[in-house]
Amino acid sequence: MAEGNAIEVEGKVVAVLPGTMFKVQLANGHVVLAHISGKLRKNFIKIAAGDMVKMEMSPYDLEKARITFRMKEQNPFIPPPRRRQY
Numbered sequence: 001m002a003e004g005n006a007i008e009v010e011g012k013v014v015a016v017l018p019g020t021m022f023k024v025q026l027a028n029g030h031v032v033l034a035h036i037s038g039k040l041r042k043n044f045i046k047i048a049a050g051d052m053v054k055m056e057m058s059p060y061d062l063e064k065a066r067i068t069f070r071m072k073e074q075n076p077f078i079p080p081p082r083r084r085q086y
Contacts, residue, residue, distance in 0.1 A: 006056040009065070013051045024053060024065065032057070034065040045070055 014031065015023040020041070024034045034055055036047065047053065047070055054069040 005059055007059055008068075009055050009057055010071075011053060011055060011065075013047060013049050013053060016047070016049055022047065022053075022067065024055065024067070030062075032063055032065045034067050037066050037068045040067060040070070 009026055011024040011026045011032070011034075013022050014025045017023065017033075020036045022034045022036075023031055025031050032055075034053070036045075037056075040047075047067065052071040052073075053067045054071065055065040055067050057065045
C-alpha cells in the first residue's frame with residue numbers, strides 16, 4: 001500500500017485471532033480485521049486484547065487494516081517501578 005493514500009486510524013484490540021490477526025474496534029464503533037506490520041513482527045512487539053493501536057487502512061477496503069504501532073498505556077494509578085538502592 002502506498003503511503004500517500006493510506007488512512008491512519010486508532011482503535012482498541014477487542015479480540016486476538018490465530019495467525020497474528022486481530023479484531024480492532026475504531027472510535028466510531030466500526031470493527032475491522034487487522035494484521036501486524038513487518039516491523040512489529042520483526043521486533044517481537046506483543047499485542048493483547050485491550051491494547052490501543054495505530055493502523056493504516058486502504059481507502060478501497062475499509063474492512064481490513066495493518067497495525068503499525070502499539071500505544072503506551074496511560075494509567076495514572078499504577079506507580080512506576082521503584083529503582084533498587086544499593
